[in-house]
Amino acid sequence: MISGPPRRTGSPWSILPRLTSSAPPAVVAIVGAVILTIGLLVVTRPLTSLWLLTVYIAVSAILTGVAELLTHRATPHWPRRIIATVWFALGAVILIGFGRTLDLLPSVLALLLFMGALVSLSDALTRGTLSERVLSAVWGAAQIVFGILALTWPDITAIVVAVVFGVRTIIFGVILVWRGLSGLVTPRAGGSGLGVSEIVSTPSRSARAWMATGRYALAGVLIVVASGGWWLNDWLADGTPVVDAFYNPPDVVPYEHGRLIRSDVFLGQHPPGANVTRILYTTRDALGQPAVASALVIVPEDPPPGHRPVIAWNHGTTGVARDCAPSLRDASATHWAIPAVNDAIERGWVVVATDYSGQGAPGVFPYLIGRGEARSSLDAVVAARELDGLRLSERTVAWGHSQGGHAALWMSQIAEDYTPELDIRGTALLAPVSDPRALADEMASGEGDAVLSILTAWVLVPYADTYPDVDLSRYVTPGAAPIVREMTQRCVDEPGLVVSVATAIGVSEDRPLFLGDLSEGPLGDHLADNAPSGPSKAPILVAWGDADEVIPPRLQHEFVSDLCAQGDRVRWVIYAGYDHRGTLVPASRFLGLLTNWSDTVLTGSGVPLDDCHR
Structure with a gap:
């Protein structure tokens, strides 16, 4: 962390230099060695040492508050005394609630930065030379920027702050050790030993000019760093879709699942010859409780007469956050997002593409939780039948890629009991996840990397939020739970995902984010339960590549x-x-095979090939 201007900043990071300025050389050397050790621990093991960083912040805040109160007791400076009191109280709260503070570390850092900014801006208005005031003003503004960034990117903030703070602590420790040893080796005349604080003579005019130049240079560096951080924040945020009011359900919704709540024109790209509508509808979540979900309904502009067959498209992994819903993306109804959608429209089929509950609409996203995924998809088809002017056949084929293949498999498992009004004629699977536990075992057996850490977080957090017996703390390194949860707030196609990757890489240099075998215990049991057991009454089409790097x-x-x-x-x-x-x-x-096979099972014009007898 960048230290503030050296002159009366009241920063919690500058309290130790003030306390050691007049200490005996031996004490200074010992304190320096301790601080150097702390800095090395924090830099080399940032995740392990977050507790150390938290304690250091608490003690620094308390000492800063005491020092400020004692410094200004003769000439009250009420704004600074109020801030000093808050610093003392905040440090005490951090120590008292230490365990919880680890989760709140980025927020605590942001609060300290905001408070430091108030002191710096106050100094800029009331004291010092022109260069000192400029530096105080710039440092105050920079602290506000850094505080906002700490709140915006809390997971990487904890790691970056730990590392940068550790580097600063190492430098400070080395300086103290050097000063202390120098004082012991070169005693002051009279044998008293040279303390850290020396008799300071009035600097010459040239020295004052150089000091002023240094302050202006440091102010320039702060402006560049703060501006760069703010620009990067804007760039990362620009790629994040905004969940608009359409996805917020009204206070009262129908209790029955598969009921249409509202519909609206989809403003993104449309396939050739098709109209696209987004819908909000009722469904059931992974545990069977009432939920709300969203979907796109893609309809030919001039459909053939009669009730139209339905393709239920189940998308692959996009992330697990609410704003990862495909219907929030401009191209989510095109052939880049839905395979063979143009061919489906040409044949007069209607394509219904669910977001699943918890994406778009609020709720817990059922990532690789079969019943939750399948209910969202089945209910989307049922709800689409309530759209004005749309005549849908009960004949339905489920398509799905990756996670969506898992959902499509579960559609055929539960449709007969859950939505008996639908006739699932077939299930087409593109590189599907068929057995979540087997996939977890396979992933755990390979070399860990940042991508694996993110995927693990995307599975673990929804399972922990869905199943009461899956305790996050059993599978996550102590102190890393907020980092893991923050990873689930970014989507595959948004620039902010690089923050999750950077965080995972930074943490892996210390120790793994996750503990033990994720396929054991309650999590492993629920992963196994989410493998569809079959058999399926409808035919199945499966395709995959021999160079698949995921499954x-x-x-x-x-x-x-x-x-x-x-x-x-x-x-x-x-x-x-x-x-x-x-x-x-x-x-x-x-x-081509996908559309021809689907046409065969929808029309019943032939018997699909069965490769089981090859």
Whole structure:
């Protein structure tokens, strides 16, 4: 952390220099060694040492408050005395509520920065030379900027502040050790020993000029750093979609699931020859409780006569935060987001694409929690039937990619009981997650990296928020829970994801974010429960690439073998050189097969191939 102007800033970071300024050399050397050790610990093990940083902040705040109160007791300066009292109280609160303070560390830092800014701005108006006032004013403004950034990016703030604070502490420790040892080696005349504070003569005019130049230079550096941080914050924030009022449900909604709450025109891109409407509707969450979800309904502009068949599209991983909903994205109804959507419109089909509950609409996102995903998708199709002028057939085919493949599998599992008015004719899966626990085991067996840490957070937090017996503290390193939760607030396609990546990399240099085996205990049990058991009454189409970097092809082979062993009718295709998204993109060779197979099961004009008898 950048230290404030050296002259009467009242900063909690400058209290130790003030306390050691007149101490004996031996004491200064010992204090310097202790501080140097603290700095090395914080820099080399930032996550482990967050508790140390928290205690240091608390003690510094208390000592700063006491020093300020004693300094100004003769000539009351009420604004500074009020701030000093707040500093003392804040430090005491941090120590008393130490365990909880770790979660609140970024907020505490921001508050201290804001308070320091008030003192610096007060100094700029009341005391010092012109250069000192300029530096105080710039430092005060910079502290406000840094405080806002600490609140905006709390996870990386904890790590960055720990490291930068540690570097500053190392430098300060080295200086104290050097001064203390110098005082012991070079005693003052009279044998008393040279203290840290020396007799300061009035600086010459040239010295004062150089000091003023240094202050102006430091003020310039502060302006550049604060401006750069603010620009970066704006750039990262610009890529985050805004959840508008459409997604907020009214106070009273129908109790029945699959009921339309409201609809509106989708303002993003439309496929050729199609109209797109976004809908808000009732559903049930992963535990069967009433919930609300959103979806897009893509309808041909001039559909053929009669009730139109439905493709229920289940999207893959976009993140788990509310603003990760695909319907908030401009291109979410195009062939870049939904495979073969243009072909579906040309055939007169209606495509219903759910966001799942907890994305767009408020709630807990059911990431890889099968019943929650499937209920959102099934209810989207049912609710779309209430749109004016839209005639939908009960004939439905479920499509899904990755996480969406998991959702599509569960649709066929529960549709008969949950939405008997729908006839699920088939399930098409693109690189699906079929067994969350097996995937967790596979991921845990590989080398940990930042991406794996983020994906783990995206699974762990929704499971902990859904199942009462999944305790986050059992699986997360002490002090890292706020970092893990903050990772779940960013989406795959937003620039802010780089903050999560940077945080994960920074933490991994210390120790892993997660403890033990995530596939054991209550979490492992619930992951296993969310593997669909089958069998499926409708035929299944499965496609994946042999270069899939997310879901190992071996798991897909095992999945298909299990489907065949339980008597399912399975058509499966492997594409050489395709990665995890290879089957999804517009150039995919799979898309023709996808539409032809879907046409066969929707119309009943033939029997889909069954590769289980190859």
